[in-house]
Amino acid sequence: MSMNSFGHLFRVTTWGESHGPALGATVDGCPPGVALEPEMLQVWLDKRRPGQDKNMTQRNEADEVRILSGVYEGKTTGTPIQLMIENTDQRSKDYGEIEKTFRPGHADITYWQKYGIRDPRGGGRSSARETAARVAAGGVAREVLKALVPGLEVKGYMTQMGELHLDRSKFDWDAIDTNPFWLPDASAAKDWEAYLQKIRTDENDSVGAAIEVVVRGAPAGLGAPVYAKLDTDLAAAMMSINAVKGVEIGEGMAAAALRGTTNADEIFMGENGPEYSSNHAGGILGGISTGQDIVVRFAVKPTSSILTPRKSITKAGEPIEVVTKGRHDPCVGIRAVPVGEAMAACVVLDHLLMDRAQTGGDRGKIG
Amino acid sequence: MSMNSFGHLFRVTTWGESHGPALGATVDGCPPGVALEPEMLQVWLDKRRPGQDKNMTQRNEADEVRILSGVYEGKTTGTPIQLMIENTDQRSKDYGEIEKTFRPGHADITYWQKYGIRDPRGGGRSSARETAARVAAGGVAREVLKALVPGLEVKGYMTQMGELHLDRSKFDWDAIDTNPFWLPDASAAKDWEAYLQKIRTDENDSVGAAIEVVVRGAPAGLGAPVYAKLDTDLAAAMMSINAVKGVEIGEGMAAAALRGTTNADEIFMGENGPEYSSNHAGGILGGISTGQDIVVRFAVKPTSSILTPRKSITKAGEPIEVVTKGRHDPCVGIRAVPVGEAMAACVVLDHLLMDRAQTGGDRGKIG
Amino acid sequence: MSMNSFGHLFRVTTWGESHGPALGATVDGCPPGVALEPEMLQVWLDKRRPGQDKNMTQRNEADEVRILSGVYEGKTTGTPIQLMIENTDQRSKDYGEIEKTFRPGHADITYWQKYGIRDPRGGGRSSARETAARVAAGGVAREVLKALVPGLEVKGYMTQMGELHLDRSKFDWDAIDTNPFWLPDASAAKDWEAYLQKIRTDENDSVGAAIEVVVRGAPAGLGAPVYAKLDTDLAAAMMSINAVKGVEIGEGMAAAALRGTTNADEIFMGENGPEYSSNHAGGILGGISTGQDIVVRFAVKPTSSILTPRKSITKAGEPIEVVTKGRHDPCVGIRAVPVGEAMAACVVLDHLLMDRAQTGGDRGKIG
């Protein structure tokens, strides 16, 4: 076991603190012979990068990823791929005063209690900056998936930010990349932006969000019984992202309100195999993919790093009021979109490799 | 990796099919010297057992657990504990006709597609019967926790069944064990029962549910960064249970609607250490326990095994209408309560052992 | 991690004590659709079974293996296979007196020191009886290998017993199964038997042995860099067998005496691919199979359970003389042959599945 690793066969170990010299991911188990250049990863890191938009923290990081191993002449060799991102804009003085203080809603207090030591610079290991390493690793997974399952797509978007909800009747897959909220409804983006600016600027506050990630084009048969269910691994992957408090597959928590007569997706025979009347299941039955869209959703809590003062204590146990003046996202859910995509890509590839190991990729015949 | 195992150090591997000769759990990594008798496990199995109540399937299983190894003269020896439950009421003829049919909303079709073979008797490995093994293993975890953390409690209860919601203003911890729905509001139990009977008998239908599990009395400092977060492991544990479609920690999906000013729990110095103004976090910050109640919630979909006909296909690809005549729970969420408790007990113990390994159980001092 | 498991994808967890009600193995990750009947496993258990020959302990165990899960209508389903062997001839009274005594050369003292409790009946978990579970699991591996790599053979034999060495100039592959020592030289078997009887009967002593296991017909390309090298996993597999004190691949420890000019096997182009002038490497280069015979050798120490008195202490720290009167093999190396074969079969299959996962089984072209 490794506490900082995920995946069974496509195995990612991340390392690094927010304000250390660098952070990164070690990707083990990658299939050989897959084309891989830093630019293929950089595009996803740029999507997650802070400082590029007024909706995000103003910390300015290039987030330039280097491939230190596992690639020869532009192709993966099957050996571990080390992805390193150097930290350039560290400004650790911003964080000096909080060394003796526990910010409410942060890992400051629990890290201190557990380890008796913590790196206070930018949250150290508990910083959302760790997700850059995931995005880089997810970029590798995407390239392998492209080689093994042409046409497979992994796409994330926001479905909720505070009081605002995505209007699913206006769902437009092609709109997702056209607005800073990765919103599948371009018409709503302006309202979302105004709402977020008001929260940040007028109210010195932050807000939560819900993100949905869809994997389209995955074959039936991915997943495994009981504790390596595809949905189990997706749930773990998403819950491991900073600030995530809930994970749903298909109907998710709403399934508690449903009846058996409406929940089960009916099956029909299509030209290319089974088809379904609906997708309440989120593309997974018994932990194994059906071939439909795999749908996973997660909620991100509002960041506690806000300008409004909050009560807390110091290491000495003295009461204190905490105001976080640093550079922080008013809605970390925006940047969680590429992170969620990266995790989904890694999990699906991992299961593709596991399936290939056990079954050779053969499928039971229908029709 | 093992697809049928969970836990890092307190490691549980379950095995067995619904209608095979037996099923069970292999528990590895259990601390030695802990008192363990079959009766200590049986009490939890009896809580989960089918056939004991009209709200459950009428399958009649004794679910008697035997300890085949790892215990000597009533104490654990530190070697693997094999827990076996023999299947006595198999009635496989009930299931004969569905061999060639895929029930909508079941794992029938995905197991077939993945493996090219499936055990159709009672759902085989995908049956909820597998959860009996988890409950037995959870019983072991409870005894170890009792020895290592006196006073720690793991308690589950229903918070929703279809349209009915727990009225939290009437929350009564002591009422949970007094009614068949493990409802912390004894006054509501009669209504829940009438509602469920109507769904089953009048409507030939089933209904979903939400279950909450609370771990009270766990020390601060359990959990680990990034991919072995306590909430990550809890999410995986719950999502691995049959029919679960969503998992929440603390505020869960509702966090998407919150503001930073309300979400972060403020910290005060109490007599015995830090105290919190609220518990939006569900007892976990940065993946590590705070010492507050650990709160995890999950939703269970309505079973698809109902008397109302549903459209599907056969292995030959022919259309068919499926009616499930067997003995099935109208709300599998009821029996999911002891299962959720068992999983929570295993995860918390596992993290207690991991913490002891890395830190020796020492805590950073506050005050 | 599980302390009682081995294998990455074909994952075996063994459980059970020498004199408990039963012992067994949980086999996870087995490919589906492979023919499997108890008789296919029984043949290997019979080979290892005690009491069948005067060279072995006289404990009389049927060692009848039952398949409790993971098989439907004679074929593996891809779900965990539980293999159980009930203990029938327990005679625990034989062992009663040693509860307070630590036998020299046994795990009695270390189990006690580590766990503060131990099952003294027949050595409990530390008994060589545990290897029956490995042999059963190895039988499953053999059937899968038969399906995936027709023609692959796994064969073990003794090369040394005390002062007696196999004369390699008389090596006869076909003689192995014709004598009770699995000796590839039928002419020597009579001498080995006389030698062993003398040691047991005349000298009240026991003797060590060396066993060689060959895997013939494995494809090139199995194994992986650094910590999942094929030889690394073989070394761990063999060293995990009771009483094993050394493991060698190819030249083994003798490599220390060699020169580079003689050690490296020269390569030639044969009709079906590369061929080698010799096999000093034991079929493995850089942790990956070459396609030659995979050759692993291990030494088993003489059992300490002998009739000659030996000095030791009691739990109370008092001096005592220990004589082991039970039923014990004068050379446990004989029964280690099928155990070594079983471990080799499991490791090779495991690597075959891992290779299939990462590379799809494709090979780099030569010629």
Added chain:
Amino acid sequence: MSMNSFGHLFRVTTWGESHGPALGATVDGCPPGVALEPEMLQVWLDKRRPGQDKNMTQRNEADEVRILSGVYEGKTTGTPIQLMIENTDQRSKDYGEIEKTFRPGHADITYWQKYGIRDPRGGGRSSARETAARVAAGGVAREVLKALVPGLEVKGYMTQMGELHLDRSKFDWDAIDTNPFWLPDASAAKDWEAYLQKIRTDENDSVGAAIEVVVRGAPAGLGAPVYAKLDTDLAAAMMSINAVKGVEIGEGMAAAALRGTTNADEIFMGENGPEYSSNHAGGILGGISTGQDIVVRFAVKPTSSILTPRKSITKAGEPIEVVTKGRHDPCVGIRAVPVGEAMAACVVLDHLLMDRAQTGGDRGKIG
């Protein structure tokens, strides 16, 4: 599972190729609060470093290790420690011609067959250069051991090089660090040097070696049954080192020749607990440490990179004669000494943490 990781709780993942920009190790699970500075690791890397002596390859690498994460103000924080060593002296032109050739006795051919691609520069991932990362990780393990088990020592030395054997009657623990062969007999070092120079210079050849590593001062009770035996993990750790072909614990392969009357170490009660008449067991019984010296030995084959021509083939399948002109050690066993020590330190620490997890470090009382 990760193919490039080892350890259960103190988990090391190495990455990097011989001639890539850098290589390193990610160390996960390290206890917090342990003093750690780069210089503490550098001392061990300097011991392994090439180019420092005429007995080693003349490649000139500074092997300067940087700590990129997991340490704050000179103390470990409990989060992953990234250790990076940049490659400075790459001279890849030395290796250009061998891209199309498979060197006999190297991993060239098996990497090509498995992956269909290989990094030919300096052997890529299969280079012994990977062991630098292990040595760095081992340095971390040593510092943690120093904090947890004061007085514990890990010491390696050569016992054989070709025809030369250590004269155990002259064994001098204090001499080990005084000569370039880490020989516990300073008087022999000159002869060993002359012998090695003759092999390299006069004979254009290389030679194998045997290395023994002793862990002194480890407590009784480390290790675990069956597949996480201390000796199993030591065997895997040593066999995973490049060029290792055999591993022995205590008597090792020689146990095959022994009798029960001589092999089992007799037990006496000493002032501080049990003492043993001898140490045939190598400090391990039933996979668990006895408190005696833990003794592990391994053999390293002679490197195949020699100036004497050897027959091989090209990728095209054409015959070729291979002469390796690069800078290579005539006896890689010398540098294997610090590598073996590093692996032993990691394994022992890993088991110390595992033991603390399961038993809390409590020991069964004797006397």
